[in-house]
Amino acid sequence: MRRTIIAHLDLDEFYVAVERIKDPSLKNKPVVVGGSQTGRGVVSSASYEARKYGIHSAMPMYQAMKLCPHLIRVGGKFREYSKYSSSVFNIVQEYSEFVERTSIDEGYIDLTDSVIKLKRTAIQLAEEIKRRIDKDVGLSVSFGIGSNKMMAKIASKHAKPNGILEILSNKEESFLKPMNVGIIPGVGPKTKERLNNLGITSIGELRGLSEKELTSRFGIHGEGLYKRARGIASSKLNSKRERKSISNERTFNVNIQTPAGLIPTITRISMRICEQMKEKEILARSVSLKLRYENFETITRTKTLSKASRNVGVVKSLVEQMIHYNFIPGRSIRLVGVRVSNFEPENIQTELNFMR
Amino acid sequence: MKFSIEREAIHKELQMANRVVPVRSTLPILTCVLLNVEDSKLRISSTDIEVTISSEVDVGNSENGSVAIQSKLLNDIIGVLPQGELTLSSDEKNFVTIECSSGSYSIAGKSPEDFPAVPVLEDGETIKINNEMMHRIIEKTAFAVSADMLRPALTGVLFEFKDDKLTTVATDGHRLAKLSINKSTGIKEDKRIIIPKKFLSLILSALSGSEENNFTVTENHVMITLGSTKFFTRIIDEKYPDYSSVIPTENDKEINVKVEGFLSSAVRVSIFANKTTQQIKLTISNNNIKISSADPESGGSGSEDIDCNYSGEDIEIGFNSEYLKDILRQIDTDDLIMTLKAPISAGLVYPAEQAENEVYTILLMPIRLTEEA
Numbered sequence: 001m002r003r004t005i006i007a008h009l010d011l012d013e014f015y016v017a018v019e020r021i022k023d024p025s026l027k028n029k030p031v032v033v034g035g036s037q038t039g040r041g042v043v044s045s046a047s048y049e050a051r052k053y054g055i056h057s058a059m060p061m062y063q064a065m066k067l068c069p070h071l072i073r074v075g076g077k078f079r080e081y082s083k084y085s086s087s088v089f090n091i092v093q094e095y096s097e098f099v100e101r102t103s104i105d106e107g108y109i110d111l112t113d114s115v116i117k118l119k120r121t122a123i124q125l126a127e128e129i130k131r132r133i134d135k136d137v138g139l140s141v142s143f144g145i146g147s148n149k150m151m152a153k154i155a156s157k158h159a160k161p162n163g164i165l166e167i168l169s170n171k172e173e174s175f176l177k178p179m180n181v182g183i184i185p186g187v188g189p190k191t192k193e194r195l196n197n198l199g200i201t202s203i204g205e206l207r208g209l210s211e212k213e214l215t216s217r218f219g220i221h222g223e224g225l226y227k228r229a230r231g232i233a234s235s236k237l238n239s240k241r242e243r244k245s246i247s248n249e250r251t252f253n254v255n256i257q258t259p260a261g262l263i264p265t266i267t268r269i270s271m272r273i274c275e276q277m278k279e280k281e282i283l284a285r286s287v288s289l290k291l292r293y294e295n296f297e298t299i300t301r302t303k304t305l306s307k308a309s310r311n312v313g314v315v316k317s318l319v320e321q322m323i324h325y326n327f328i329p330g331r332s333i334r335l336v337g338v339r340v341s342n343f344e345p346e347n348i349q350t351e352l353n354f355m356r
Numbered sequence: 357m358k359f360s361i362e363r364e365a366i367h368k369e370l371q372m373a374n375r376v377v378p379v380r381s382t383l384p385i386l387t388c389v390l391l392n393v394e395d396s397k398l399r400i401s402s403t404d405i406e407v408t409i410s411s412e413v414d415v416g417n418s419e420n421g422s423v424a425i426q427s428k429l430l431n432d433i434i435g436v437l438p439q440g441e442l443t444l445s446s447d448e449k450n451f452v453t454i455e456c457s458s459g460s461y462s463i464a465g466k467s468p469e470d471f472p473a474v475p476v477l478e479d480g481e482t483i484k485i486n487n488e489m490m491h492r493i494i495e496k497t498a499f500a501v502s503a504d505m506l507r508p509a510l511t512g513v514l515f516e517f518k519d520d521k522l523t524t525v526a527t528d529g530h531r532l533a534k535l536s537i538n539k540s541t542g543i544k545e546d547k548r549i550i551i552p553k554k555f556l557s558l559i560l561s562a563l564s565g566s567e568e569n570n571f572t573v574t575e576n577h578v579m580i581t582l583g584s585t586k587f588f589t590r591i592i593d594e595k596y597p598d599y600s601s602v603i604p605t606e607n608d609k610e611i612n613v614k615v616e617g618f619l620s621s622a623v624r625v626s627i628f629a630n631k632t633t634q635q636i637k638l639t640i641s642n643n644n645i646k647i648s649s650a651d652p653e654s655g656g657s658g659s660e661d662i663d664c665n666y667s668g669e670d671i672e673i674g675f676n677s678e679y680l681k682d683i684l685r686q687i688d689t690d691d692l693i694m695t696l697k698a699p700i701s702a703g704l705v706y707p708a709e710q711a712e713n714e715v716y717t718i719l720l721m722p723i724r725l726t727e728e729a
Binding site: 305306307309317348349350351352353354355 | 507674700702
């Protein structure tokens with residue numbers, strides 16, 4: 001039987017790297033993408049220089065600024081990032097027809113057939129793809145190679161930045177053994193805490209538990225934990241990974257006091273979302289509103305359309321209605337977000353001009 | 357309140373009244389009909405707030421007064437009473453008694469004061485419209501009305517009175533039907549009003565004969581009087597899109613084809629169209645239309661060739677077969693003319709010969725052809 005080979009690709013400090021292509025003076029400096037200068041919002045991506053200060057993505061911007069006062073913040077040109085990401089994956093697709101793009105800067109590549117067809121080892125292929133991405137796009141990437149998605153992903157984490165690491169199938173168990181259980185996909189902070197409470201911190205220790213013990217403590221997740229601790233995981237790629245939703249949100253510099261004050265932002269966000277739907281040739285049936293009040297209380301509300309749409313006016317008017325019903329006088333809004341979901345393929349029926 | 361009437365006579369009116377009564381409503385009184393007797397005349401009213409029907413019949417043995425009664429209940433009992441005269445009365449507690457040859461029945465009615473007032477139209481302009489013409493307008497346009505509540509303007513038919521002439525238009529953005537009547541309406545002022553489809557469907561079912569009906573327009577309402585029944589509707593208070601700008605004037609490919617053959621081919625071939633897209637393809641070349649469909653999901657396909665009169669360059673165009681069939685069914689001449697320009701621009705369909713004093717045009721937006729058909 002042929003050995004399955006999965007590679008995990010992870011672009012290094014992706015947003016920052018794109019910003020550095022556009023403005024080379026940002027090189028070797030602590031840079032973050034996201035948030036706003038006034039210290040609101042969160043970090044989307046941090047350069048390695050910034051990470052030295054303890055800054056990481058999803059950290060509130062004010063905290064990041066406190067940790068590194070000379071931090072350089074650049075705005076999120078997300079459409080630009082998406083273009084760079086597409087260029088990278090276009091290159092990847094030349095090497096395998098089985099590619100699963102899991103996010104803007106990450107994805108899996110099934111190299112099982114490619115090594116035979118292209119008569120090269122997995123490492124050689126990864127090196128070549130890496131060189132192409134560097135030369136053609138100007139971005140640095142890390143590769144992890146393993147017998148399944150989990151091993152590949154763990155490997156790429158270790159290869160970072162700018163490296164390639166292959167975990168040979170007979171070395172998987174010994175490679176995993178000393179690792180922290182937190183590295184296993186699906187083990188979040190909660191599960192990790194519960195495992196730690198049982199005195200388990202490493203994967204080696206986790207293997208000490210029987211499948212029965214794990215299922216009795218963790219239910220159906222127990223079985224997965226048992227397998228993953230032994231390096232057994234899925235290698236099936238979801239090549240046509242479909243997006244379930246598109247969303248966009250904004251944290252305000254100054255809290256907004258009235259529904260009318262939210263409208264310009266709602267309009268901008270709705271336009272951007274509808275543009276993205278147009279690119280993907282899809283229509284949405286559900287529109288959701290997210291509101292975060294000044295005390296961080298957060299609500300989401302969803303409305304469903306009778307007919308799928310990507311009309312900015314339709315999306316906007318539904319969001320406005322929901323704002324109307326959910327705005328509490330005397331309260332103020334810190335963050336507003338819009339999400340569309342429940343997608344349908346684009347209607348191939350053409351419409352008269354006034355419908356657009 | 358008290359009156360006597362032949363069962364047949366009141367039953368007919370109650371059935372009509374019941375057609376606007378909402379099945380359920382946030383205002384429970386709307387599920388009632390209002391009966392009001394004044395000077396030997398019974399007035400029966402029902403409303404869903406948007407549309408109101410009010411009809412009048414002569415009654416005997418009458419005492420003035422009014423009461424509101426559950427429409428469905430009243431219809432249920434009157435519908436099964438034996439032929440002959442019945443007497444209906446109510447007391448000051450709105451307790452209703454129906455007496456007839458088969459027995460007597462009691463219903464707890466409701467206070468007439470709670471029932472919404474029938475609209476009083478002031479400052480309106482009234483014209484006469486022939487019933488047959490009204491029938492034709494509704495039949496030829498209403499099928500293209502949109503059901504999308506997010507575009508309220510498109511949920512009704514536009515009645516555009518301009519220079520004394522009437523043009524009616526309906527569209528859902530995918531197709532558009534326009535009927536222009538080249539005859540004096542007698543209206544003094546130019547007007548653009550949008551009449552809800554629900555109201556027009558009601559009128560269509562009530563129209564008969566070739567008499568004239570009174571068509572009254574005020575700022576907010578339209579009232580059509582048919583015999584002793586008045587039908588009221590609120591006008592849709594929205595701006596109708598500029599329909600004339602979307603009707604193409606440069607469709608240079610003109611096809612003349614027999615309607616019956618075209619329709620029956622479309623009916624057969626569309627059975628094999630994809631159920632979601634309903635896509636059907638027309639391949640038009642020298643005096644021939646190839647009508648084809650294919651559904652990769654089910655694996656089925658169909659294809660027919662029909663004769664036509666066409667000598668322009670070959671064109672391939674896709675349509676939603678349901679829309680195409682709807683349109684072909686509207687054409688009541690033997691032949692039709694279809695004009696096209698390009699595979700993704702609007703097609704137009706006309707009867708080969710327009711009826712006297714009218715111009716009927718239907719527009720259909722194509723489907724972008726995908727590989728499968």
